[in-house]
Amino acid sequence: MKLTLRVWRQKNANARGRFVTYEAKNITPDMSFLEMLDVVNEELIGRGEEPIAFEHDCREGICGSCGFMIDGVAHGPKRASTVCQLHMRSFRDGDSLTIEPWRAKAFPVIKDLIVDRSAFDRIIQAGGFISVPTGSAPDANAILVPKENAELAFDAAACIGCGACVAACPNASAMLFTAAKVSHLHLLPQGQPERYDRARNIVATMDKEEFGGCTNIGECEAVCPKEIRLHFIALMNRDLIRASVRDWKVGRRAAGM
Template structure:
């Protein structure tokens, strides 16, 4: 099939970007979306033009590197699917596809479809961990974790840090990302001692990075390729409230 692409091109963080139109020819339905872009890029290189820059790595939906807004939807809008796992059989001959980077103040564009997501790293650095130095641990089975807690913690821990939640949110909020980590660690007995300082530190950092607030729209969870439930945000807000009542600063 043949497709028309409108792709956001931007040389670097300092320059202005614009949409450029490309034709993607002889695309096979078995190709992934990124493989379709590979085809376009190979042609551009042979023509002596710079290829479209986009991030990608594992191409099996787990590393969280890839991500672009496809026809208005982060990762293309198919349930539980990252861009690298989106296949061209979902498109048809003659389709016009608009491709943009994540749009959020806290995620500045570095080039074309590549954005800087280091704000997420800084949120984790602020408190998204359990302080357990190597060597301190006692035998693993001395900590018992109820199965349902372990499962719920795993649901939240499945976050791949791609940033689709921020891109989908009209407020560019990072609540789903932050709350997923708070939920993961807060559900486990090992995470209890730092539970309230963690939520305070991480939320502080989140606000400092320039992410917006949550207005309970739910786009984040709908766009999440790992289907992290919206309820994690409620849990984070509850923990934050308790932390404030406890006077944790």
């Protein structure tokens, strides 16, 4: 296969970026998208040029490192897939593709297709955890979890934090990511003690990181490689509203009313 790539090149966070066109030659349909870029980079290195920088790690679709826009779609045309698990058989010989990094104020470009997603780390630090004393592993089945909740919690926990939801959102909102992290813990008994503080803190951090507001459009759900569903956002909203009601009640009680 032979393809024409229009790739975003940007030297560093402060440099002005631009699109550069490359020819991808000697590509086979069973290569992954990242392997195709490896071939292009080999040639660039051979010519003494700077290779295209992109993030990647496991190349199995489970780590959340990779991801960029291919022809205006986060992770490319294949549903429920990361770019590392997208194969060249999804394209046709002679295709012309535009490759762009995630675009969001909260995800500044570091180099070429690599963006800084540490805003996600700070969201996790605000509430993506449970506080338990460490020690020996608890007995299996000591805490019972209804089957349905276990399944839903697992659906939410499948989030790999790649950032495609933010990239696809017309508002650059991080609601799907945040909601997945919140829901995963809220559906399990271990998540209950800090439930309302978590909802409040994690959403406050998300807002502080300058992500946009959710307008329930659903583009996030469409590109999510782990098919995280939009209703997790409603679940988080529910806890957020309950948290405010509880704060109000606690406030009244403290005021002796």
